[in-house]
Amino acid sequence: MSAEVFSLFYQFADVFAFLILSAAGLAIVFGMMGVINMAHGEFIMCGAYVTVGLVNLGVPLAIAQILAAVTAGLIGVLVEFLVVRRFYKRPLDSLLATWGLSLIVTQSMLLIVGSAVRGIGTPEGSFAIGDYTFSTYRLVLFGCAVAVLAGLYIIFMKTRFGVIARATMQNAAMAKALGARTGRIYAISFGIGTGLAGLCGALYAPTMTLIPTMGATFVVESFVTVVIGGANVLLGTAPAAVFLAMIRMALNASYGQIIGQIGMLVAVIVIIRVLPEGLSSVLVRRGR
Amino acid sequence: MFKLLEGPQTLGRGKKFWLCFVAVLAGALSYPLFADSYGVGNFAYFLIWIFMALGLCLMWGYGGMLSFGQTLFFGIAGYGYGVLAINMGGGTATIAALALSVVLAMIAAGILGYFMIWGGINGIFFGIVTLSATLVLAFFLGQTAGPEWHIGPARLNGFNGMKGMDPLTVGDFYVEGSALYYVMVALIVIVYLALRMLVNSGIGNVIVATRENPQRAEMLGYDVRKYQLLTFVIGSGLAGLSGALYTSWGQFITPSSIGLPAAAMPIVWVAFSGRSDLTATLVGSFLLLFGFQTITVYSQQAALVLMGALLLATVMLAPQGFVLGIGKLAAGWWGGRGPSDAGASLTETARLQSKES
Numbered sequence: 001m002s003a004e005v006f007s008l009f010y011q012f013a014d015v016f017a018f019l020i021l022s023a024a025g026l027a028i029v030f031g032m033m034g035v036i037n038m039a040h041g042e043f044i045m046c047g048a049y050v051t052v053g054l055v056n057l058g059v060p061l062a063i064a065q066i067l068a069a070v071t072a073g074l075i076g077v078l079v080e081f082l083v084v085r086r087f088y089k090r091p092l093d094s095l096l097a098t099w100g101l102s103l104i105v106t107q108s109m110l111l112i113v114g115s116a117v118r119g120i121g122t123p124e125g126s127f128a129i130g131d132y133t134f135s136t137y138r139l140v141l142f143g144c145a146v147a148v149l150a151g152l153y154i155i156f157m158k159t160r161f162g163v164i165a166r167a168t169m170q171n172a173a174m175a176k177a178l179g180a181r182t183g184r185i186y187a188i189s190f191g192i193g194t195g196l197a198g199l200c201g202a203l204y205a206p207t208m209t210l211i212p213t214m215g216a217t218f219v220v221e222s223f224v225t226v227v228i229g230g231a232n233v234l235l236g237t238a239p240a241a242v243f244l245a246m247i248r249m250a251l252n253a254s255y256g257q258i259i260g261q262i263g264m265l266v267a268v269i270v271i272i273r274v275l276p277e278g279l280s281s282v283l284v285r286r287g288r
Numbered sequence: 289m290f291k292l293l294e295g296p297q298t299l300g301r302g303k304k305f306w307l308c309f310v311a312v313l314a315g316a317l318s319y320p321l322f323a324d325s326y327g328v329g330n331f332a333y334f335l336i337w338i339f340m341a342l343g344l345c346l347m348w349g350y351g352g353m354l355s356f357g358q359t360l361f362f363g364i365a366g367y368g369y370g371v372l373a374i375n376m377g378g379g380t381a382t383i384a385a386l387a388l389s390v391v392l393a394m395i396a397a398g399i400l401g402y403f404m405i406w407g408g409i410n411g412i413f414f415g416i417v418t419l420s421a422t423l424v425l426a427f428f429l430g431q432t433a434g435p436e437w438h439i440g441p442a443r444l445n446g447f448n449g450m451k452g453m454d455p456l457t458v459g460d461f462y463v464e465g466s467a468l469y470y471v472m473v474a475l476i477v478i479v480y481l482a483l484r485m486l487v488n489s490g491i492g493n494v495i496v497a498t499r500e501n502p503q504r505a506e507m508l509g510y511d512v513r514k515y516q517l518l519t520f521v522i523g524s525g526l527a528g529l530s531g532a533l534y535t536s537w538g539q540f541i542t543p544s545s546i547g548l549p550a551a552a553m554p555i556v557w558v559a560f561s562g563r564s565d566l567t568a569t570l571v572g573s574f575l576l577l578f579g580f581q582t583i584t585v586y587s588q589q590a591a592l593v594l595m596g597a598l599l600l601a602t603v604m605l606a607p608q609g610f611v612l613g614i615g616k617l618a619a620g621w622w623g624g625r626g627p628s629d630a631g632a633s634l635t636e637t638a639r640l641q642s643k644e645s
Contacts, residue, residue, distance in 0.1 A: 103596025107589040276408040
């Protein structure tokens with residue numbers, strides 16, 4: 001019996017980790033600047049490629065993954081400086097600009113590195129409970145997702161940077177008037193967002209085939225999680241992921257991945273009709 | 289009614305503009321006389337996509353709704369045409385298949401649009417939800433390779449795409465080559481003129497008023513949601529028309545014409561051309577398609593990199609669109625004075641007032 005319960009938890013944890021890891025970066029950037037980074041998938045791809053490249057050079061997996069996340073974060077800061085910075089007053093244009101960037105990166109990668117790269121294989125290791133065996137790495141991913149949530153909580157709620165960042169999120173003009181360097185806050189947040197995207201790519205690199213278009217595999221999940229989460233991403237993202245993971249898990253188990261994805265999308269479309277502001281609006285109202 | 293062909297919402301008025309229009313139309317009509325059949329087929333292929341671009345121009349430029357889902361409805365109607373044409377057995381029934389598949393796309397747009405518009409989704413989220421739906425459809429169709437995925441005798445065939453449907457047919461006559469080209473030109477003229485009339489009509493003014501300020505439009509007594517839904521359904525229906533014509537043109541359709549990067553293409557065309565004007569979109573999209581096709585022959589990736597760069601350059605350098613900017617310059621140079629925005633909005637106000645009274 002406990003094996004079945006654990007199996008259910010395992011499936012939930014798998015989907016939950018995927019949703020949180022793929023959406024966290026996008027959510028931070030959106031919550032901070034009201035900007036959706038359409039090149040999010042390409043930062044995920046970047047993280048995956050750097051990881052695999054480093055591992056093939058002989059770097060241990062965990063270190064390669066951290067370096068990949070850092071690389072994606074630094075590239076993100078650069079992109080913020082060169083492109084995104086110009087569009088804070090025009091969020092829709094930043095959507096288009098980053099989409100243009102995403103097209104350029106994906107297709108250039110296809111031109112330069114070709115369609116497939118030698119993968120590195122999922123780290124071995126499994127354990128058995130009852131009649132079921134489980135991959136350890138999937139639980140590591142779940143642990144990482146929880147760690148990312150905890151890390152974000154600490155950064156945004158317990159540090160000086162977090163206080164200023166939340167002030168900027170709430171009212172950028174006021175924060176600026178009080179002396180916060182909002183430009184720098186934006187750059188750092190964008191870097192954190194893309195760094196988390198890179199981390200997502202790095203963590204999933206061993207489990208999937210590396211192709212330049214792999215970013216597209218993550219974007220639907222990250223988009224819908226952010227949409228359901230609503231404007232207050234610090235509050236909304238985790239419950240949104242829990243909610244979507246439940247639906248996804250139930251449908252995946254009985255009908256397979258693609259029906260799971262369709263069901264998730266339908267749920268999202270129905271939810272936005274009922275709760276246009278997302279889950280966080282309900283939570284905020286409760287809190288008052 | 290024909291007075292609505294020109295008005296505050298569209299650029300180009302007076303004899304000079306319509307003389308140009310007739311000259312371009314005459315050029316387009318006489319093109320098959322001196323071009324080889326390959327060239328005519330190619331031109332017909334560019335023209336297929338114009339409907340999708342005009343639809344997006346209506347939604348985004350006039351209605352202020354940035355839909356990333358043009359290829360979603362393109363795909364629904366494209367696959368719809370295939371399934372219907374195969375099931376209804378070709379022949380003249382393909383005309384019905386074309387019409388029905390466009391209706392199908394419009395129904396789908398109505399359902400999706402209802403949930404988004406009545407849920408108050410706008411701006412960035414509108415784009416994201418439509419794009420998510422698009423990608424999910426592409427993923428879904430991509431995994432329908434097995435023989436169990438069929439509708440009647442029509443197999444969906446996964447990534448390889450659907451094939452084996454008849455092209456548009458009247459009796460025993462296949463509408464192909466220059467006949468198809470003339471059909472396309474006629475359809476574009478009809479759609480273009482009809483859209484001009486729509487945006488210059490009372491409905492069009494409400495659509496534009498909603499774009500400018502939804503609350504104000506609502507205070508003036510309009511249920512803006514209905515107008516937005518109407519805009520969305522028409523714009524998506526035009527994408528559907530493109531899709532059905534595409535399937536009929538090549539007698540195949542694959543999921544890759546729905547997913548990324550295909551979904552980004554209409555955005556690039558319309559943004560580059562200038563989303564706030566139908567004529568600019570028409571001209572610009574055609575030029576881009578022509579350029580894209582020329583480069584694709586050598587390298588598809590390079591062509592797509594260029595499209596991405598164009599999108600980035602448009603947003604950074606000319607957010608209103610390049611073709612529109614050049615068009616306004618040319619109009620100002622030619623006519624002595626450009627169609628000034630202040631004048632346009634004044635007439636708009638006057639029109640709205642006269643309608644209210």
